[in-house]
Amino acid sequence: MRVIFNEELKQVADDLDRMAQDVSRAIHGAGDALLKSDVEAAQTVIDGDIEIDALESSVIDQCIRLLAKQSPVATDLRVIVSTLRLSATFERMGDLARHIAETARRTYPQPTLPPETQQLFTEMQEFLDMTADRLVSMLSDRDAQTAERIIVDDDQLDQLHHQTFDLALSDEWTGSKQQMIDMVLLARFMERLGDHAVSAARRVVYIVSGFDPTKEPAGEDPD
Known part of the structure; x- marks a missing residue:
């Protein structure tokens, strides 16, 4: 019975890893759509959101079955409940990336934003690209240290x-x-992507340690 439970739990974890990878690609693609007026990248992000939604539904269904059939406790229960929360967070991140891509597609072939915003939004996107890559490695390795970096660095x-x-x-x-309206909305979408990444990182720390970290988790000074 335990062998079956572990196999089913691994399947859920694999689907969650796929969600993280899909979300990472969506964030990178949304950045290309916005900063490079890449309409093909925009369409790829928009179309790909369907897969992220489907994976969320699959993860939810699997977790509910595990809760109903296996009655997990202690660490197993923490993992399953956290997985449910993570899938919802990743689904929302996919939606936000899609919103950015849809805005870029709507304004194509014209640039979405005026030239004076280019540097600032490039910096925001570079930060999100780094965070997206961190999300994938954090989740696949259940790496609490990477999770803590995501939490702390969000202030940037x-x-x-x-x-x-x-x-x-x-x-x-x-x-x-x-363009001013678009800029304010896009900046908000990007800021919310960072917030959701922090939420996911906090959840991973909880899975690993059993404790919910604060905004600035205790640890060694990175300097």
């Missing part, structure tokens, strides 16, 4: 997000009102 993205408001209100702004 928050600071970049705040700069978008300053830019919108500055004399440097040359874009249209529609």
Whole structure:
């Protein structure tokens, strides 16, 4: 009976890993769509969101069956409940990447944002690309140290997000009102991607340690 349970639990973990990989690709693709006006990348992200949704449904169904049939306790219960939460988080991240891609597709072939935003949004996307890669390795290895880096480093993205408001209100702004609306929404989507990555990282730390970490988990000074 335990062998069957472990096999089923591994299948759930494999599906969750696939979700993380799909979300990572979606984040990278959404960045290409936005910053490079790559309409093919945008369409790939939009189409790929269906697979992320399907994986979430599969993970939920499998977890419910495990809870109903196996009545797990202790660590097993923590893993299954956390897996449910992680699948919902990844599904939402896929939606946010799709929103970015849809905005880029809507404005194609024109750039979505004016030139003065390019550097700031490039920095935000580079941060998200790094975070997306970290998510995949964190989940596959159940790496609490990588999870803690995601949590701590999120402040960098928050600071970049705040700069978008300053830019919108500055004399440097040359874009249209529609571009200003798009910029504010896109920046919010990107900031929320970071927040969801933090949520996923906190959940992985919980799986590994049994403790819910704070915004700034205790540990050695990275410097």
